[in-house]
Amino acid sequence: MSVDWILENRAHLLTLTVSHLGLSLPAIAAVLVLSVPVAVLANRLRPLRGVIVSGTGLLYAVPSLPLFIVLPVLLGTGVRDAVNVVVALVLFGMALMVRSVADALDSVPAEVRLAATAQGHSAWGRFWTVDLPLAGPALLAGLRVVSVSTISLVTVSAVLGVQSLGSLFTDGFQRGIIPSIVSGVVITAALALAADLLLMALGRALMPWQRTGRGSAS
Numbered sequence: 604m605s606v607d608w609i610l611e612n613r614a615h616l617l618t619l620t621v622s623h624l625g626l627s628l629p630a631i632a633a634v635l636v637l638s639v640p641v642a643v644l645a646n647r648l649r650p651l652r653g654v655i656v657s658g659t660g661l662l663y664a665v666p667s668l669p670l671f672i673v674l675p676v677l678l679g680t681g682v683r684d685a686v687n688v689v690v691a692l693v694l695f696g697m698a699l700m701v702r703s704v705a706d707a708l709d710s711v712p713a714e715v716r717l718a719a720t721a722q723g724h725s726a727w728g729r730f731w732t733v734d735l736p737l738a739g740p741a742l743l744a745g746l747r748v749v750s751v752s753t754i755s756l757v758t759v760s761a762v763l764g765v766q767s768l769g770s771l772f773t774d775g776f777q778r779g780i781i782p783s784i785v786s787g788v789v790i791t792a793a794l795a796l797a798a799d800l801l802l803m804a805l806g807r808a809l810m811p812w813q814r815t816g817r818g819s820a821s
Contacts, residue, residue, distance in 0.1 A: 608782040616771075620790060623767040627754045630689045631798075634696030634749050641697070642704035643730070656702050663698035667691065667759045688760040688767075695756060696749045703745025707738035736810070743806040750798040758791060768794075 609616065645655040674680070674687040711734050719729040735742075761769030771787030774780065 605782040608780070609786060612783075612786075616786060616790065619766060619768050619770055620794070623754070623757055623769075623791070623794065626685060626688050626760065626765070626767060627692065627750075627757045627794075630692035630696060631746070631750050631753050633689070633693045634700050634753070635746055637693065638697050638700035638704050641701050642708060645701070645705050646709055652705070656705050659701040660698050662694050665694075667695070667756060668762060670694070671760065671763055683764045685765055687763075688757065688765055692753050692756060696753055699752060700745050700749050703748075704738070704742055707741035707745070708734055710741065711737045739810050740806070743802060743810075747799050747802050750802060751795045754795045754798060755791065758787070 641655065641659065645652045648655070670691050671687055672682070674690055675682050675684065678684075678687065678690065680686050715733060715737065716729060719733040724732065757767050758769030758772060760767050761771075761773045768787045768791050771783045771790075775783030775787065
């Protein structure tokens with residue numbers, strides 16, 4: 604990678620990095636917010652659980668580029684509108700996250716739920732104070748996968764003319780600029796790694812009992 608090229612284009616690299624995060628971070632947040640109620644609904648409607656979980660999972664089989672092209676027609680937006688990219692990323696993220704959340708909530712021991720109910724917790728109170736905290740580690744693991752996948756998929760949007768780190772790939776290939784391509788790969792990977800480490804740190808902060816459990820076990 605040419606250091607001179609990076610220094611000359613550092614402002615452009617920063618702009619594309621910010622645009623990349625502006626597409627991926629809202630999508631990751633939306634995936635978490637939307638996947639939890641869908642997973643709860645799937646677990647409560649047991650006869651339909653397989654349909655809901657498998658149905659959302661099939662979204663990941665849809666090719667990303669055709670979806671980016673079809674969404675403007677469905678949403679009534681422009682082809683280069685960033686909304687299309689975010690919506691597509693949310694759909695792909697939910698394809699991974701709904702099953703993770705459903706399985707995580709379903710793994711909470713029945714005796715723990717019964718004990719919480721016996722202590723006077725309502726169904727929703729038990730969900731927030733018992734089910735969700737116990738399912739937290741598995742839920743976090745799923746969100747980490749979604750974050751890495753989402754940050755990587757954002758690059759496809761450059762084919763449609765939406766600015767992101769993927770623009771370094773398209774420009775680099777079209778103009779034969781190898782440092783541009785390599786920079787796109789390295790920065791995208793660095794963002795994915797940073798997001799993963801941040802989620803790990805957030806998980807340790809929000810779920811301190813996990814650290815205690817590991818410490819006791821060792």
